[in-house]
Amino acid sequence: xxxxxxxxxxxxxxxxxxxxxxxxxxxxxxxxxxxxxxxxxxxxxxxxxxxxxxxxxxxxxxxxxxxxxxxxxxxxxxxxxxxxxxxxxxxxxx
Amino acid sequence: xxxxxxxxxxxxxxxxxxxxxxxxxxxxxxxxxxxxxxxxxxxxxxxxxxxxxxxxxxxxxxxxxxxxxxxxxxxxxxxxxxxxxxxxxxxxxxxxxxxxxxxxxxxxxxxxxxxxxxxxxxxxxxxxxxxxxxxxxxxxxxxxxxxxxxxxxxxxxxxxxxxxxxxxxxxxxxxxxxxxxxxxxxxxxxxxxxxxxxxxxxxxxxxxxxxxxxxxxxxxxxxxxxxxxxxxxxxxxxxxxxxxxxxxxxxxxxxxxxxxxxxxxxxxxxxxxxxxxxxxxxxxxxxxxxxxxxxxxxxxxxxxxxxxxxxxxxxxxxxxxxxxxxxxxxxxxxxxxxxxxxxxxxxxxxxxxxxxxxxxxxxxxxxxxxxxxxxxxxxxxxxxxxxxxxxxxxxxxxxxxxxxxxxxxxxxxxxxxxxxxxxxxxxxxxxxxxxxxxxxxxxxxxxxxxxxxxxxxxxxxxxxxxxxxxxxxxxxxxxxxxxxxxxxxxxxxxxxxxxxxxxxxxxxxxxxxxxxxxxxxxxxxxxxxxxxxx
Numbered sequence: 001x002x003x004x005x006x007x008x009x010x011x012x013x014x015x016x017x018x019x020x021x022x023x024x025x026x027x028x029x030x031x032x033x034x035x036x037x038x039x040x041x042x043x044x045x046x047x048x049x050x051x052x053x054x055x056x057x058x059x060x061x062x063x064x065x066x067x068x069x070x071x072x073x074x075x076x077x078x079x080x081x082x083x084x085x086x087x088x089x090x091x092x093x094x
Numbered sequence: 095x096x097x098x099x100x101x102x103x104x105x106x107x108x109x110x111x112x113x114x115x116x117x118x119x120x121x122x123x124x125x126x127x128x129x130x131x132x133x134x135x136x137x138x139x140x141x142x143x144x145x146x147x148x149x150x151x152x153x154x155x156x157x158x159x160x161x162x163x164x165x166x167x168x169x170x171x172x173x174x175x176x177x178x179x180x181x182x183x184x185x186x187x188x189x190x191x192x193x194x195x196x197x198x199x200x201x202x203x204x205x206x207x208x209x210x211x212x213x214x215x216x217x218x219x220x221x222x223x224x225x226x227x228x229x230x231x232x233x234x235x236x237x238x239x240x241x242x243x244x245x246x247x248x249x250x251x252x253x254x255x256x257x258x259x260x261x262x263x264x265x266x267x268x269x270x271x272x273x274x275x276x277x278x279x280x281x282x283x284x285x286x287x288x289x290x291x292x293x294x295x296x297x298x299x300x301x302x303x304x305x306x307x308x309x310x311x312x313x314x315x316x317x318x319x320x321x322x323x324x325x326x327x328x329x330x331x332x333x334x335x336x337x338x339x340x341x342x343x344x345x346x347x348x349x350x351x352x353x354x355x356x357x358x359x360x361x362x363x364x365x366x367x368x369x370x371x372x373x374x375x376x377x378x379x380x381x382x383x384x385x386x387x388x389x390x391x392x393x394x395x396x397x398x399x400x401x402x403x404x405x406x407x408x409x410x411x412x413x414x415x416x417x418x419x420x421x422x423x424x425x426x427x428x429x430x431x432x433x434x435x436x437x438x439x440x441x442x443x444x445x446x447x448x449x450x451x452x453x454x455x456x457x458x459x460x461x462x463x464x465x466x467x468x469x470x471x472x473x474x475x476x477x478x479x480x481x482x483x484x485x486x487x488x489x490x491x492x493x494x495x496x497x498x499x500x501x502x503x504x505x506x507x508x509x510x511x512x513x514x515x516x517x518x519x520x521x522x523x524x525x526x527x528x529x530x531x532x533x534x535x536x537x538x539x540x541x542x543x544x545x546x547x548x549x550x551x552x553x554x555x556x557x558x559x560x561x562x563x564x565x566x567x568x569x570x571x572x573x574x575x576x577x578x579x580x581x582x583x584x585x586x587x588x589x590x591x592x593x594x595x596x597x598x599x600x601x602x603x604x605x606x607x608x609x610x611x612x613x614x615x616x617x618x619x620x621x622x623x624x625x626x627x628x
Contacts, residue, residue, distance in 0.1 A: 068281075076309060079396055086397060086415065087345050093409035 009058070017058045024051050104610035106513060111611060124209035125611060130195035131511070132216050137183050137191065138580075140223065144178040145576060147171050152535070152569035155562050158554055168552035169238035170253070174230055176241030177258065181265050182223050184496045185354055186272070188361035189307075190219075192503050193276060193300040195511060199602040199609065200294045202285025202618045207278040215271040222264035229257030240550065242351070245332035245343035249324040256325060259318040266311045266318075269357070273307030276300055287620040291385070294600045294624040295378065298385045299364025302392040306353045306360075310396070314350035317343065344406055348399035356395040358492060359459075360388055362499030363430055366452045369506050370434050371625040372598045373449035374441025378625045380433040387426035394423045401470050405479045413472060420470035427463055431456060446596065447521035451502030454529050458494025462487055465540065480550075483543025486536045494532060501528070501579070508583060509591030513608040520582040527575025534568025600624055 024047050031043045056062045062073060105111060107127045110119040120128060151171060154161050163171070198206055206212050230236040233254035239247060243262075248255050280301045284293065320343075323329045330336025332343040371378045378384065400408060400416030408416075434456055443449065465487040469475045478484065509515055538561035543549075547558050554562060594603040601618055602609070 079309060079393075082397060083349055086400065086412070087349075089415055090341070090345070090400070090408045090412035093411040094407070 009061075009064075013058065017054060021051055021054060104612070104615070106606070106608040107611045108513070108608055109611075122213075124205070124213055126194050126198050126205050126209065126212060127511075127609065129212050129216055130191050130193075133186065133190040133194065133219070136216075136220065136223070137187060140178050140182040144175055144183060145573065147175040147178070149569055149573055151175065152566040154552060155554070156566045157563075158556055158559060160553070163552075165552045166238065169240075169550070170230070170236035172550060173237050173240050173258075177226055177237075177262070179492075180241050180354075181226065181262050182219075184358045184492055185265075186219060186269065187358065187496060188365060188500055188503060189276075189300060189303055189357070190216075190272060191500075192296065192365060192507065193272075193303075193361060196507060196602050197276065197297050197300050198279060198283065199605065199613050200297050200600050200624075201280060201283065202288055202601055202614060202620065203279060203283035204613045205283075206275050207282055208275050211271055211275055215268045215275070218264055218268035218271065222261045222266075222268060225261030225264060226258055227261075229254045229261060233257060242347060243318070243321060244340075244347070245321060245324070246334070246338070246340050248321055249333055256322055259321050263315050263318045266315045269307045270311045273304035273311070276304040277308065280304075285614075285617045285620060287617075291382065292620055292622065292624060295367040295381070295384050295388075296361070296364035299360045299367070299388045302388040303357050303360045306357050306392050306395070310350045310353040310357075313346060314354075317346040317350070320346070341403065341406055341408065344403050345399070348402045349396075352399040352402065353392075353395050355491070356391055358496045360391060362455070362496045363388070365499045365503035365506070366434060366455050367430070368598075368600065369448045369452040369502055370437050371627060372506075372596050373444045373446060373452070374438045375444075375597065375627050376437050376441040376625075377623065377627050378433070379436040379439075380429070381623070381625070383429050384433050387429040390426035391423065394419065394426070398423050401475075404469075404472060404475045417470055417472050421467065424463065424467060424470075431460060431463075444596075446505075447516075447518060447525055448502045448506035448596070450522065450525045450529075451498050451505060454525070455495060455498045455502060458490050458498060458532070462490030462494055465490065478543055480548060481543035482539040482547045482549050485549045486539035486543060489536045489539075494536075498528075498532075504583070506596070507602070509595045510602055510605075510607050510609065512588075513591050513606075514588035515591045515595065516582050516588050520578060524575050524579035524582060527571050527578060531568045531571030531573070531575055535565050535572055536568070538562070538564045538568075599626055 028044055028047050031047075032040050034040075036043065056073065062070060107125055110116065112119060114122055120132065123129060123132075150163075151168065154163060154168060194206070194212070198204070233256075235253045237243075237248075237253045237255050237258045238251060239253070239255060243255065243259060248259075280293075280297055284290075320329075320331045324331050324333060324336070324338070328336060330338040332338040332340050334340065367378065367384055398416060398420045400412055401420045404413055404417075434452075465483070469478060469484070469487065505516070505521060539547075542558045542561045545558070547554055547561075591607040593605065593607050595607075596603075599621075601620075604618065605613060
């Protein structure tokens with residue numbers, strides 16, 4: 001709690017994060033036109049995950065939160081990843 | 095903290111002390127105890143409707159052939175029965191009633207972390223319920239998909255599916271908000287001396303449940319929106335004719351709906367864990383094992399959804415993995431059962447109604463759990479899939495487990511909730527009807543399921559007649575038991591309850607019956623162990 005109260009994130013950092021997000025969005029939009037076949041979806045997913053990570057880290061303050069909250073988010077991501085893996089255990093081998 | 099601590103300055107939470115009186119005071123309350131009762135009344139009303147629908151189905155099945163309604167009506171009725179019982183009663187059920195009423199008191203808090211959000215969750219629940227009910231009467235006829243809304247049928251049937259899934263979507267929001275509220279409450283509002291391992295086990299169960307509510311419910315929300323997207327915009331998510339995959343629907347549905355079974359059963363296990371030490375006057379055996387098994391059930395329970403889909407066309411590799419995980423989730427459930435039984439060993443057992451319900455829970459839940467392993471095993475699942483064996487297993491878990499735990503909890507905390515006692519003898523008689531009726535109703539379904547009786551059929555071969563008739567008689571006995579129980583609990587002549595009628599040790603029994611609006615005027619004393627009977 002004290003960390004949250006003392007920490008001040010600069011506007012310039014927020015601005016830089018915003019620019020990075022916009023650049024990644026632009027790449028997401030242009031990537032399909034490059035005709036990269038199956039890699040198109042992979043690129044879109046990697047970019048989307050990167051953007052989500054950046055939003056969580058900076059805009060949602062995970063970078064400055066306490067360990068408990070970080071563990072909670074990691075746990076959620078672990079469950080999400082496991083659910084995807086199990087689902088694909090069906091799709092890949094079907 | 096005795097009754098003398100609360101003179102006239104601290105009236106019961108049932109007394110209107112604010113500007114608003116009567117129904118207005120109740121509909122705008124932010125008191126967790128009143129909100130618990132709002133949920134209790136709502137759930138009871140829906141339960142009566144759901145039970146009547148169930149009784150009509152049993153009556154229709156008394157003889158082979160059509161009795162008084164046809165197959166389409168039967169499909170609509172079992173769909174509505176499932177929607178009401180699952181989405182309006184057992185998913186919110188114990189969490190919103192006992193989680194709201196006793197959990198904050200048990201951790202020494204005066205309310206939940208977000209009281210207004212708590213009331214808003216109840217309004218969302220009522221709105222969602224209203225939309226589900228309207229879906230039965232508006233538009234193109236009541237949905238006939240079953241409560242699972244399996245695609246592609248749910249994307250093609252001409253019945254009123256969109257309204258029904260919209261109702262379920264809204265109910266999901268209610269569930270998520272309650273989950274967030276309870277997680278924050280348990281982290282932030284425990285009384286200062288109450289560490290996690292001094293917390294009673296119902297809050298542990300509610301905590302594990304809340305995580306499932308928050309993490310799993312959004313998936314069903316998205317899935318239901320995908321049904322609407324496919325019906326309205328013809329987006330090919332699930333319909334092979336549109337390029338979709340029907341098994342994808344089953345994955346998405348069960349990724350939520352299997353953990354939802356644990357949303358139902360975990361708080362039920364929490365209630366049983368409170369009842370057994372009180373009526374055995376024994377320390378709970380294996381406190382940490384029970385606490386961690388709640389988390390383990392919540393965790394492993396995420397990864398077993400595929401066992402609903404063994405015959406759907408999944409890859410055999412996935413089937414093996416899901417079968418293994420299914421057997422693993424039985425371990426923490428068994429840990430709880432062994433700990434309950436061991437707690438009772440050499441205890442001073444008092445067979446009051448809450449304990450009868452708790453013991454019935456262990457018996458029925460064990461039958462339900464072990465028959466679940468029959469379905470978790472790949473070979474036997476082929477035999478019993480989509481038969482009435484599934485109906486029996488499911489009801490042994492959901493009614494025999496969740497339902498009996500709910501009734502046990504209601505009989506346990508009823509004196510605290512309302513400040514009145516019920517008639518013990520009548521409650522025991524009601525329990526007798528319920529236990530006998532339940533087993534007569536559902537056990538024959540195991541037998542005829544193994545013999546090939548399909549589920550969700552309004553007609554059957556003559557060879558199943560006797561078992562179906564035994565089931566129907568059991569259903570009527572169950573109904574009689576429910577009527578006796580409701581009349582006994584809610585007649586107005588019960589004598590005044592003492593603060594601690596059962597000799598419980600957790601904090602709610604240190605408050606007056608019924609508790610004051612503000613639970614604790616000073617932080618309560620917390621003992622080193624919440625079940626310090628010896």
